[in-house]
Amino acid sequence: MMGIMSPRSIQNAQRIRAQEVDSLSKSILRHVKSSPNTPLELNPKLWMLTTNFISQIVLSKRYYPLDEDQETEHAKEYKFVFSELIFLLGSTLPGDCLPFLKWADIGGFQKCGMALKPRFDNIVTKILEERRAKRKEDGDFHVDVDIIDVLLTHQEKGEVPITEANIRGVIWDTFGGATETSISAIEWTMANLIKHPNLMQKVQSEIDNVVGKDNKVTENDIPKLHYLQAVVKENFRLHPPAPFLIPRESHTACKIAGYEIPTSTRMFVNVWGMGRDPCIWEDPLKFIPERFTKGSPLANLEVNGQHYQLMPFGTGRRQCPALSMGLATVTMLIANLVQAFDWSHLGGPNNLDMSESKSSWVTLMATPLQAIPKPRFPDEFY
Numbered sequence: 001m002m003g004i005m006s007p008r009s010i011q012n013a014q015r016i017r018a019q020e021v022d023s024l025s026k027s028i029l030r031h032v033k034s035s036p037n038t039p040l041e042l043n044p045k046l047w048m049l050t051t052n053f054i055s056q057i058v059l060s061k062r063y064y065p066l067d068e069d070q071e072t073e074h075a076k077e078y079k080f081v082f083s084e085l086i087f088l089l090g091s092t093l094p095g096d097c098l099p100f101l102k103w104a105d106i107g108g109f110q111k112c113g114m115a116l117k118p119r120f121d122n123i124v125t126k127i128l129e130e131r132r133a134k135r136k137e138d139g140d141f142h143v144d145v146d147i148i149d150v151l152l153t154h155q156e157k158g159e160v161p162i163t164e165a166n167i168r169g170v171i172w173d174t175f176g177g178a179t180e181t182s183i184s185a186i187e188w189t190m191a192n193l194i195k196h197p198n199l200m201q202k203v204q205s206e207i208d209n210v211v212g213k214d215n216k217v218t219e220n221d222i223p224k225l226h227y228l229q230a231v232v233k234e235n236f237r238l239h240p241p242a243p244f245l246i247p248r249e250s251h252t253a254c255k256i257a258g259y260e261i262p263t264s265t266r267m268f269v270n271v272w273g274m275g276r277d278p279c280i281w282e283d284p285l286k287f288i289p290e291r292f293t294k295g296s297p298l299a300n301l302e303v304n305g306q307h308y309q310l311m312p313f314g315t316g317r318r319q320c321p322a323l324s325m326g327l328a329t330v331t332m333l334i335a336n337l338v339q340a341f342d343w344s345h346l347g348g349p350n351n352l353d354m355s356e357s358k359s360s361w362v363t364l365m366a367t368p369l370q371a372i373p374k375p376r377f378p379d380e381f382y
């Protein structure tokens with residue numbers, strides 16, 4: 001996983017992200033040309049982008065062809081298996097809370113998991129077979145280009161014991177950890193901007209001022225886009241993609257906030273609740289990016305796990321290992337979507353359904369966001 005964080009990988013990630021973001025803008029423009037003033041469902045587009053992005057980092061392979069909107073059978077199977085697994089991950093199994101009910105498999109979650117396992121294994125086996133064949137073909141000329149290569153090289157050298165199960169685990173962790181979380185953050189931020197058109201205009205003006213109207217926003221511009229960053233933070237506060245972080249377990253008995261916690265107790269950190277706590281935040285249910293802008297007491301608050309009021313990427317040793325990558329992807333995407341298009345909701349901003357879906361470990365919108373994009377620039381810009 002740390003391979004993702006090497007300077008070469010970060011540079012590589014920037015290049016891939018720029019290419020995928022560009023492809024998304026073109027695809028949205030195609031939608032506008034073929035169906036003007038018609039709502040576009042963002043979620044499938046974001047799924048394609050995040051999957052393509054992460055699959056290139058991990059496997060040097062894209063699941064969806066660039067600049068095309070069709071879904072191959074391969075991509076469909078991948079999408080089905082991973083979304084079902086992520087759904088299962090977020091499900092509360094009655095047997096986990098009441099172990100004597102384990103045998104009953106209420107809700108059929110275990111059965112469903114068992115049915116998905118061979119399909120997940122098939123996807124990974126194919127990936128590994130292809131890569132091993134390529135490595136054999138290249139022989140000594142083979143250069144490690146992605147995370148799979150790094151893992152296979154370590155496995156072959158045998159210096160660090162890496163099993164097949166470890167490699168499968170890394171693939172699941174990266175794909176499972178990357179896609180739905182990033183999509184959730186982008187979809188909710190866009191929904192909040194559509195719900196508050198004055199804030200969308202503020203982000204657009206900031207981008208126009210900093211980047212100019214002839215240039216596309218790039219990753220180098222992001223540190224100068226302070227209002228945009230405040231919008232992203234405010235969205236993380238109200239809609240953290242992983243509302244309960246990864247469950248923790250107490251090694252020893254302890255006392256937290258006056259409560260006695262026995263050894264081996266599973267605990268959930270409710271960052272969703274913390275983000276809405278009136279003891280911590282003024283007007284907690286209102287979307288106010290200004291609370292994080294220059295001059296406000298919270299201007300220096302970061303989402304890197306050092307400030308416990310706001311930790312959408314968790315904190316401590318189990319903190320999201322791809323924090324920088326996740327934050328960069330979300331911020332870059334929002335910047336580009338808002339720079340290139342005006343967005344509105346068919347029923348008007350007040351009728352946007354902002355309720356949350358009750359399932360999944362990731363906070364998703366109950367009604368996937370549908371929005372009408374209107375290009376802000378002539379075709380040559382895209």
Ligand code: HEM
Binds near residue numbers: 175312314318325326
């Ligand atoms: C907006 C984007 C993202 C958000 C909000 C997010 C959030 C999180 C959170 C809250 C955790 C649990 C941390 C804890 O319990 O302290 C986590 C873990 C993890 N994330 Fe992310 N993440 C994002 C993007 C990514 C990306 C892009 C990747 C992969 C490239 C990734 C890979 C992982 C992995 C592998 C773990 C598990 C770490 C472990 O088991 O110790 N995440 N993420």
